[in-house]
Amino acid sequence: MKAAQRLLDDPRLATLFAALAKTGAETRVVGGAVRDAMLGLPPHEIDLATTALPDAVLAAARNAGLKGVPTGIEHGTVTIVVAGTPFEVTTLREDVETDGRFAKVRFGGDFEQDAKRRDFTINALSLSSDGAIHDYTDGLADIEARRIRFIGDAATRIREDYLRILRFFRFNASHGEGPFDREGLHESIVARENLSRLSRERIRAELMKLLLARRAPDVLRAMSHAGVIEVILGIGYPARLQRLAEREAAMGRPADAVLRLAAFSVLTAEDAERLRERLRLSNDEFARLAAAARTLAPLHGREAPPPTSHLREMLFLCGARAAADALALAHAESAAAADNPDWREAARYLEETPAPAFPIKGADLIARGVTPGKQLGEALKALQNEWMRAGFPRDPAVVLQLLENAMANSGREAR
Numbered sequence: 001m002k003a004a005q006r007l008l009d010d011p012r013l014a015t016l017f018a019a020l021a022k023t024g025a026e027t028r029v030v031g032g033a034v035r036d037a038m039l040g041l042p043p044h045e046i047d048l049a050t051t052a053l054p055d056a057v058l059a060a061a062r063n064a065g066l067k068g069v070p071t072g073i074e075h076g077t078v079t080i081v082v083a084g085t086p087f088e089v090t091t092l093r094e095d096v097e098t099d100g101r102f103a104k105v106r107f108g109g110d111f112e113q114d115a116k117r118r119d120f121t122i123n124a125l126s127l128s129s130d131g132a133i134h135d136y137t138d139g140l141a142d143i144e145a146r147r148i149r150f151i152g153d154a155a156t157r158i159r160e161d162y163l164r165i166l167r168f169f170r171f172n173a174s175h176g177e178g179p180f181d182r183e184g185l186h187e188s189i190v191a192r193e194n195l196s197r198l199s200r201e202r203i204r205a206e207l208m209k210l211l212l213a214r215r216a217p218d219v220l221r222a223m224s225h226a227g228v229i230e231v232i233l234g235i236g237y238p239a240r241l242q243r244l245a246e247r248e249a250a251m252g253r254p255a256d257a258v259l260r261l262a263a264f265s266v267l268t269a270e271d272a273e274r275l276r277e278r279l280r281l282s283n284d285e286f287a288r289l290a291a292a293a294r295t296l297a298p299l300h301g302r303e304a305p306p307p308t309s310h311l312r313e314m315l316f317l318c319g320a321r322a323a324a325d326a327l328a329l330a331h332a333e334s335a336a337a338a339d340n341p342d343w344r345e346a347a348r349y350l351e352e353t354p355a356p357a358f359p360i361k362g363a364d365l366i367a368r369g370v371t372p373g374k375q376l377g378e379a380l381k382a383l384q385n386e387w388m389r390a391g392f393p394r395d396p397a398v399v400l401q402l403l404e405n406a407m408a409n410s411g412r413e414a415r
Contacts, residue, residue, distance in 0.1 A: 004037040005131040012082040013046060017129045019064035019080075020089070025052035027089070028111065028126040034133070035122045038143050039175065048089045049126065051109045054078050057089050076107055093117070112136045119157055119164050120171060121149050146177035154187040162194040166206040166232075169223050173213035180222070188226070195231045203232050204279040211260040217242040220264060233278060236264050243332040250338035251347065258285055259325055262292050263332055267300075269293045288325065291318060295326035303334050305346035312392055315355040324350050356392040358384055359399050368407050382406065 007013065007029060020027045027050040033043035050057060054070065057078045061068030067081040076091035094108040094117065108114060111134060115124040121139035128134065137151045148171045150157040150164075158164050165188045172180055195203065210216055221238035223229050229236040244263040248255060266272055272289035275281060281289070295318040299306065305327065306314070314323035327350060331343045360383055362376055370376050383406045393399060 004034050004125075004127055004133055007033060007037050007043070007046065007127060008129065008131060010046075012085050013087075015064070015082050016048070016066075016080060016087055016089075019060050019066060020048075020050060020052065020057065021129075022063065023050070023052040023056045023060050025050050025056070026111070026128075027052070028128050028134070030114075030126045031118070031123050034125040034127050035139075035143065035175070038125070038140070046087055048087060049092055049111070049114060050089055051092055051111075053107060054091055057091070116151055118151060119161075119167060121151055122171070122175065124151060146175065147181060148172045148176045148184065149181045150184050150187075154181075154183045155191070158187055158191045158194075162191060163198055163202055163206060165191060165195060165228065166203065166210070169219050169228070170206055170210040170213065173210050173215040173219035176215065185226070188228070192226065192228050192231050195228070200278060200280040204281065207232070207261075207279065208257045211257040211264070212255045216255075216260065217245045233265050234274060237267075238264070240264065240329075240332050243338070244328060246338035247328060247331055247343075251344065258288055259292075259328060262289050262325065263329055266293050268297070288321065291322035292325035292329060294318070295322045296329050299326055299330035300333065302330055303336060305331070305343050308349065309391065311346060311349055312353070312356060313388060315350065315353060316358075316388070316392065320350065320355055356394075358387060359394065359396075360384075360387070360403055364403060365407075368403075370407075379406070 013029070017027060027048055029046055030049040031047050033046040036043045052060070054073045054076050057080070058068040058070065061078070061080045069079045069081070071077055071079040071088070072090075076093055078089050079086045080089055081087075092108045092111065092114040094106050094110075094113060111126060115126065115134070115136045118124045121137040121142045123139070124135075124137045125139045125143075126134045133140070142149050148168060150168070168180075168184050168188050210219065213219070217238060220229070220236060220241060224236045224238050241260060241264040244260060245255070247253075261275070265275060266289050269290050272286060272293050275289060276286040295314055305311075311323065311327075314326065318326070324347065327343075327346055331340070331347075334343075336343055360380070362372070362380060365376055365379050365383075366372060370379050383402065386402055386406060387393065387399070390398070390402060393402070
């Protein structure tokens, strides 16, 4: 209890409560901030709910000299900026109509009713400005047990918004312990095909959060067994993801959502194309997955890391990020231990070695009589291959000799 009440020690929150008190309405901290504080986790953001209408909230902010922005006013949400920090303040709502994707709401004034329209018991707690914690759904008991449980009837909650299926798994990965709530798992499986009705952007956002969660490998394995992954991604490789997560931990690396997505669902460049379509990936996310898959192609099936010469070639041809991603995925595919010293040394080499820069330019060949156009491109490519075979030399004398040899050979071929 005291952990949640410590949220009120934040002077910015005190300022906001004081401003909203002038409306004569009741305001509380709600949702994730209370939940995370109870679990000893730092809240990512602090959201508030109020019985005041949005126009009154905006007026209270103005009167207190605070910036108020009607960010989602049609749904009752106003963002108030206090000392540079944004706080979302939402008028209590009641669902009028839902179709599994969107909800029509009207403003209400009952905190208990507002709590019971939320998804999970652990997300339905609220904290008053006097430090009282309000729990209408036995959320405190579920927090104590680290249990993720739908409020009321699980099937009903899911029908209101099918994204709650993914949120059920995501919160089990980030906040849960032990087995899933049986009713929640059952109803999520029953309704899984409805995930195809959701926007791909919403699915992507939930999946990326899930991939970063503490229990992501175990939960994604369960989602594969439950047929959920088949609906949203088509295929998944839970063991490969588990191995990558073990490698991250062994090497002291932070969880990387895009790399974990590659480990879970990308073997080839075609897989990256499939995910771009299914998840509406950003251009950078897609490019990273595709580059990692192309770089990984010759590494499938390796039980030992590639030699230094191959690593240098990967750096030169594919770049540092694609090389590091491909090496991590190849390690995850192998039977080598997560902290295997050979794979660790290969990773260190890629981190510390600059990508080789080809020291010969087109102008060097043009100056020696090579015609611009197709002939120049072919000559550069052939010379680049010779330079790679020579071990990426940087010594100007060696590079010049390679250039002269290439020109002499091309001259003989021309004759």
